[in-house]
Amino acid sequence: MSTAYTDPILHWYGANARDLPWRAxxxxxxxxxxSEFMLQQTPVARVLPVWHRWMERWPTPASLAAEPSGEAVRAWGRLGYPRRALRLHGSAAAIVERHGGRVPSSHDDLLALPGIGAYTAAAVASFAFRRRHAVLDTNVRRVLARLCSGVEYPPRSQTRAEVRLAESLLPLDPPTAARWSVAVMELGALVCTARTPRCVDCPVTGQCAWQRAGRPAYDGPPRRGQTYAGTDRQCRGRLLAVLRDAEGPVEKGALDVVWADAVQRERALDALIADGLVDPLDDGRYALPA
DNA sequence: TATGCGTGGGC
DNA sequence: TGCCCAAGCAT
Known part of the structure:
Protein backbone atom coordinates (compact mmCIF):
# COMPACT_ATOMS: atom_id res chain seq x y z
CA MET A 1 0.00 0.00 0.00
CA SER A 2 0.96 3.63 -0.20
CA THR A 3 2.05 5.44 2.93
CA ALA A 4 3.48 8.80 3.91
CA TYR A 5 6.92 7.32 3.30
CA THR A 6 6.33 6.04 -0.21
CA ASP A 7 6.57 9.12 -2.37
CA PRO A 8 9.41 10.87 -0.52
CA ILE A 9 11.59 7.75 -0.63
CA LEU A 10 10.79 7.01 -4.29
CA HIS A 11 11.54 10.62 -5.16
CA TRP A 12 14.77 10.58 -3.17
CA TYR A 13 15.86 7.44 -5.00
CA GLY A 14 15.22 9.08 -8.35
CA ALA A 15 17.62 11.86 -7.44
CA ASN A 16 20.23 9.93 -5.44
CA ALA A 17 20.47 6.37 -6.72
CA ARG A 18 23.98 5.19 -7.50
CA ASP A 19 24.70 4.32 -11.10
CA LEU A 20 25.43 0.63 -10.59
CA PRO A 21 25.87 -1.61 -13.64
CA TRP A 22 23.43 -4.27 -12.48
CA ARG A 23 20.77 -1.54 -12.33
CA ALA A 24 21.41 -0.36 -15.89
CA SER A 35 25.51 -9.19 -8.35
CA GLU A 36 23.24 -10.52 -5.62
CA PHE A 37 25.53 -13.47 -4.94
CA MET A 38 28.55 -11.19 -4.75
CA LEU A 39 26.80 -8.61 -2.58
CA GLN A 40 25.90 -11.13 0.11
CA GLN A 41 27.90 -9.69 3.03
CA THR A 42 30.29 -7.84 0.72
CA PRO A 43 30.42 -4.07 0.04
CA VAL A 44 29.54 -2.68 -3.39
CA ALA A 45 32.96 -1.09 -3.91
CA ARG A 46 34.70 -4.44 -3.72
CA VAL A 47 32.13 -6.22 -5.88
CA LEU A 48 32.24 -3.82 -8.83
CA PRO A 49 35.54 -4.83 -10.49
CA VAL A 50 34.95 -8.54 -9.94
CA TRP A 51 31.43 -8.31 -11.33
CA HIS A 52 32.68 -6.60 -14.51
CA ARG A 53 35.33 -9.24 -15.14
CA TRP A 54 32.88 -12.01 -14.33
CA MET A 55 30.22 -10.78 -16.75
CA GLU A 56 32.76 -10.29 -19.51
CA ARG A 57 34.04 -13.83 -19.10
CA TRP A 58 30.72 -15.50 -18.35
CA PRO A 59 27.89 -13.44 -19.90
CA THR A 60 25.38 -16.29 -19.53
CA PRO A 61 24.66 -19.09 -17.04
CA ALA A 62 25.62 -21.64 -19.70
CA SER A 63 29.06 -20.11 -20.19
CA LEU A 64 29.81 -20.43 -16.50
CA ALA A 65 28.32 -23.90 -16.19
CA ALA A 66 30.58 -25.09 -19.01
CA GLU A 67 33.70 -24.43 -16.93
CA PRO A 68 35.06 -26.22 -13.86
CA SER A 69 33.80 -24.90 -10.52
CA GLY A 70 37.42 -24.17 -9.60
CA GLU A 71 37.51 -21.47 -12.23
CA ALA A 72 34.62 -19.77 -10.50
CA VAL A 73 36.47 -20.00 -7.18
CA ARG A 74 39.58 -18.51 -8.79
CA ALA A 75 37.68 -15.66 -10.45
CA TRP A 76 35.95 -14.94 -7.15
CA GLY A 77 39.27 -13.57 -5.98
CA ARG A 78 39.28 -12.02 -2.55
CA LEU A 79 35.57 -11.28 -2.25
CA GLY A 80 35.36 -13.61 0.71
CA TYR A 81 33.06 -16.52 1.53
CA PRO A 82 34.22 -18.51 -1.51
CA ARG A 83 31.49 -21.10 -1.04
CA ARG A 84 29.35 -18.47 -2.74
CA ALA A 85 31.38 -18.95 -5.91
CA LEU A 86 30.72 -22.67 -5.76
CA ARG A 87 27.02 -22.09 -5.23
CA LEU A 88 26.83 -19.55 -8.04
CA HIS A 89 28.44 -22.12 -10.32
CA GLY A 90 25.93 -24.67 -9.06
CA SER A 91 23.08 -22.28 -9.73
CA ALA A 92 24.33 -21.74 -13.27
CA ALA A 93 24.37 -25.50 -13.85
CA ALA A 94 20.86 -25.86 -12.41
CA ILE A 95 19.60 -22.99 -14.55
CA VAL A 96 20.93 -24.76 -17.64
CA GLU A 97 19.50 -28.12 -16.60
CA ARG A 98 16.15 -27.08 -15.25
CA HIS A 99 15.38 -23.77 -16.95
CA GLY A 100 16.89 -24.00 -20.40
CA GLY A 101 19.69 -21.63 -19.51
CA ARG A 102 17.42 -18.75 -18.58
CA VAL A 103 17.31 -17.35 -15.05
CA PRO A 104 13.88 -18.24 -13.65
CA SER A 105 11.60 -15.37 -12.67
CA SER A 106 9.51 -16.98 -9.95
CA HIS A 107 10.42 -16.73 -6.31
CA ASP A 108 9.94 -20.47 -5.80
CA ASP A 109 12.19 -21.47 -8.69
CA LEU A 110 14.87 -19.05 -7.56
CA LEU A 111 14.66 -20.28 -3.97
CA ALA A 112 15.34 -23.82 -5.16
CA LEU A 113 18.74 -22.84 -6.55
CA PRO A 114 21.86 -23.37 -4.42
CA GLY A 115 23.01 -20.33 -2.50
CA ILE A 116 19.71 -18.54 -2.90
CA GLY A 117 17.65 -17.85 0.19
CA ALA A 118 14.59 -15.75 0.87
CA TYR A 119 16.39 -12.45 0.39
CA THR A 120 18.17 -13.26 -2.87
CA ALA A 121 15.09 -14.91 -4.40
CA ALA A 122 13.03 -11.81 -3.61
CA ALA A 123 15.75 -9.48 -4.84
CA VAL A 124 16.20 -11.22 -8.21
CA ALA A 125 12.46 -11.65 -8.79
CA SER A 126 11.99 -8.01 -7.91
CA PHE A 127 14.97 -6.29 -9.52
CA ALA A 128 15.37 -8.46 -12.61
CA PHE A 129 11.73 -9.26 -13.32
CA ARG A 130 9.79 -6.47 -11.60
CA ARG A 131 7.82 -8.92 -9.50
CA ARG A 132 6.18 -7.84 -6.26
CA HIS A 133 8.04 -9.25 -3.24
CA ALA A 134 9.09 -7.88 0.11
CA VAL A 135 12.87 -7.57 -0.09
CA LEU A 136 14.17 -7.71 3.45
CA ASP A 137 17.90 -7.27 3.72
CA THR A 138 20.00 -5.73 6.45
CA ASN A 139 19.50 -2.22 5.03
CA VAL A 140 15.74 -2.49 4.81
CA ARG A 141 15.51 -4.03 8.26
CA ARG A 142 17.47 -1.16 9.76
CA VAL A 143 15.46 1.53 7.92
CA LEU A 144 12.15 0.03 9.01
CA ALA A 145 13.37 -0.44 12.58
CA ARG A 146 14.09 3.27 12.82
CA LEU A 147 11.32 4.66 10.66
CA CYS A 148 8.45 2.51 11.94
CA SER A 149 9.56 0.98 15.23
CA GLY A 150 11.57 3.83 16.70
CA VAL A 151 14.61 1.74 17.57
CA GLU A 152 18.14 2.15 16.31
CA TYR A 153 18.68 -1.45 15.25
CA PRO A 154 16.44 -4.34 14.22
CA PRO A 155 16.32 -7.59 16.21
CA ARG A 156 19.29 -9.91 15.96
CA SER A 157 17.43 -12.40 13.82
CA GLN A 158 14.63 -11.60 11.41
CA THR A 159 11.12 -11.80 12.87
CA ARG A 160 7.75 -12.47 11.34
CA ALA A 161 6.69 -9.02 12.45
CA GLU A 162 9.39 -7.51 10.26
CA VAL A 163 8.24 -9.53 7.27
CA ARG A 164 4.64 -8.48 7.84
CA LEU A 165 5.68 -4.86 8.19
CA ALA A 166 7.72 -4.93 4.98
CA GLU A 167 4.82 -6.57 3.13
CA SER A 168 2.38 -4.02 4.46
CA LEU A 169 4.48 -1.17 3.08
CA LEU A 170 4.90 -2.69 -0.38
CA PRO A 171 3.16 -0.68 -3.12
CA LEU A 172 0.46 -2.69 -4.90
CA ASP A 173 1.74 -2.11 -8.42
CA PRO A 174 4.55 -4.66 -8.99
CA PRO A 175 7.03 -2.40 -10.85
CA THR A 176 6.51 0.29 -8.25
CA ALA A 177 7.01 -2.26 -5.48
CA ALA A 178 10.30 -3.31 -7.05
CA ARG A 179 11.45 0.29 -7.25
CA TRP A 180 10.34 0.90 -3.68
CA SER A 181 12.39 -2.04 -2.44
CA VAL A 182 15.59 -0.92 -4.12
CA ALA A 183 14.92 2.63 -2.96
CA VAL A 184 14.66 1.62 0.70
CA MET A 185 17.81 -0.47 0.37
CA GLU A 186 19.63 2.47 -1.15
CA LEU A 187 18.41 4.77 1.60
CA GLY A 188 19.81 2.35 4.15
CA ALA A 189 23.09 2.07 2.29
CA LEU A 190 23.66 5.80 1.78
CA VAL A 191 21.76 7.70 4.47
CA CYS A 192 20.25 5.48 7.16
CA THR A 193 23.57 3.77 7.77
CA ALA A 194 24.39 1.53 10.71
CA ARG A 195 27.04 3.58 12.44
CA THR A 196 26.51 7.27 11.71
CA PRO A 197 23.18 7.92 10.00
CA ARG A 198 22.99 11.13 7.98
CA CYS A 199 19.55 12.13 9.15
CA VAL A 200 19.96 15.65 7.75
CA ASP A 201 19.90 14.11 4.26
CA CYS A 202 16.95 11.81 4.94
CA PRO A 203 13.75 12.39 2.96
CA VAL A 204 11.56 11.01 5.75
CA THR A 205 13.28 12.34 8.83
CA GLY A 206 10.08 14.16 9.78
CA GLN A 207 8.17 10.89 9.85
CA CYS A 208 10.87 8.80 11.50
CA ALA A 209 9.79 7.22 14.78
CA TRP A 210 13.38 6.92 15.99
CA GLN A 211 14.07 10.56 15.17
CA ARG A 212 10.90 11.72 16.89
CA ALA A 213 11.81 9.68 19.97
CA GLY A 214 15.04 11.62 20.20
CA ARG A 215 17.24 8.95 18.58
CA PRO A 216 17.50 6.79 21.70
CA ALA A 217 20.63 4.66 21.88
CA TYR A 218 20.35 0.96 21.22
CA ASP A 219 19.73 -0.85 24.49
CA GLY A 220 19.31 -4.44 23.41
CA PRO A 221 21.75 -7.31 23.84
CA PRO A 222 25.28 -6.72 22.51
CA ARG A 223 25.47 -7.27 18.77
CA ARG A 224 27.78 -10.10 18.06
CA GLY A 225 31.26 -9.18 17.03
CA GLN A 226 33.21 -11.45 14.74
CA THR A 227 36.71 -12.36 15.75
CA TYR A 228 38.94 -13.38 12.93
CA ALA A 229 42.64 -13.48 13.73
CA GLY A 230 43.74 -17.02 14.47
CA THR A 231 40.45 -18.62 13.50
CA ASP A 232 39.81 -21.52 11.17
CA ARG A 233 38.28 -18.96 8.86
CA GLN A 234 41.50 -17.07 8.52
CA CYS A 235 43.37 -20.32 8.05
CA ARG A 236 41.00 -21.43 5.29
CA GLY A 237 41.45 -18.10 3.60
CA ARG A 238 45.23 -18.46 3.63
CA LEU A 239 45.13 -21.98 2.25
CA LEU A 240 42.69 -21.16 -0.52
CA ALA A 241 44.67 -18.07 -1.50
CA VAL A 242 47.65 -20.32 -2.23
CA LEU A 243 45.57 -22.37 -4.67
CA ARG A 244 43.94 -19.32 -6.25
CA ASP A 245 47.27 -17.69 -6.91
CA ALA A 246 48.92 -20.85 -8.27
CA GLU A 247 48.81 -21.75 -11.94
CA GLY A 248 47.97 -25.38 -11.27
CA PRO A 249 48.14 -28.02 -8.52
CA VAL A 250 50.40 -27.30 -5.54
CA GLU A 251 52.51 -29.49 -3.28
CA LYS A 252 51.40 -29.99 0.30
CA GLY A 253 54.44 -28.03 1.44
CA ALA A 254 53.15 -24.90 -0.27
CA LEU A 255 50.09 -25.06 1.97
CA ASP A 256 52.01 -25.96 5.12
CA VAL A 257 54.10 -22.80 5.04
CA VAL A 258 51.16 -20.39 5.26
CA TRP A 259 49.87 -21.62 8.65
CA ALA A 260 52.03 -22.69 11.55
CA ASP A 261 49.56 -24.65 13.66
CA ALA A 262 49.50 -28.08 12.00
CA VAL A 263 46.42 -29.35 13.79
CA GLN A 264 44.37 -26.35 12.83
CA ARG A 265 45.80 -26.36 9.32
CA GLU A 266 44.81 -29.95 8.70
CA ARG A 267 41.37 -29.37 10.10
CA ALA A 268 40.87 -26.36 7.84
CA LEU A 269 42.16 -28.22 4.80
CA ASP A 270 39.84 -31.15 5.47
CA ALA A 271 36.95 -28.71 5.79
CA LEU A 272 37.84 -27.05 2.48
CA ILE A 273 37.91 -30.46 0.83
CA ALA A 274 34.59 -31.39 2.41
CA ASP A 275 33.13 -28.12 1.13
CA GLY A 276 34.29 -28.91 -2.39
CA LEU A 277 36.60 -25.91 -2.51
CA VAL A 278 39.78 -27.98 -2.69
CA ASP A 279 40.45 -31.14 -4.65
CA PRO A 280 43.03 -33.60 -3.23
CA LEU A 281 44.75 -35.23 -6.20
CA ASP A 282 45.92 -38.83 -6.34
CA ASP A 283 49.56 -37.73 -6.53
CA GLY A 284 49.34 -35.97 -3.16
CA ARG A 285 49.03 -32.49 -4.55
CA TYR A 286 46.07 -30.14 -4.15
CA ALA A 287 44.10 -28.12 -6.68
CA LEU A 288 41.01 -26.06 -7.14
CA PRO A 289 38.11 -28.35 -8.10
CA ALA A 290 37.78 -29.48 -11.69
C1' DT B 1 17.83 -20.87 16.29
C1' DA B 2 22.75 -20.07 16.75
C1' DT B 3 26.80 -20.67 14.51
C1' DG B 4 30.37 -20.90 10.88
C1' DC B 5 31.76 -19.00 6.84
C1' DG B 6 36.45 -14.22 4.23
C1' DT B 7 38.00 -9.97 3.54
C1' DG B 8 39.04 -5.21 3.83
C1' DG B 9 37.70 -0.43 4.81
C1' DG B 10 36.03 3.29 7.94
C1' DC B 11 36.06 5.58 12.18
C1' DT C 1 44.27 0.92 17.25
C1' DG C 2 40.89 -2.27 17.45
C1' DC C 3 36.23 -2.83 16.61
C1' DC C 4 32.31 -2.81 13.71
C1' DC C 5 30.31 -3.49 9.66
C1' DA C 6 29.08 -5.08 4.60
C1' DA C 7 22.58 -6.48 -0.76
C1' DG C 8 23.01 -13.89 3.59
C1' DC C 9 23.02 -18.86 3.31
C1' DA C 10 23.15 -23.52 5.02
C1' DT C 11 23.08 -26.51 8.65
Missing amino acids: PDATPWGVLV
Missing part, protein backbone atom coordinates in the same frame (compact mmCIF):
# COMPACT_ATOMS: atom_id res chain seq x y z
CA PRO A 25 18.58 -0.74 -18.40
CA ASP A 26 20.61 -3.31 -20.34
CA ALA A 27 21.44 -5.40 -17.29
CA THR A 28 20.40 -9.02 -17.73
CA PRO A 29 18.71 -11.20 -15.09
CA TRP A 30 21.97 -13.16 -14.97
CA GLY A 31 23.86 -9.97 -14.24
CA VAL A 32 21.44 -9.18 -11.44
CA LEU A 33 21.77 -12.71 -10.06
CA VAL A 34 25.57 -12.55 -10.12
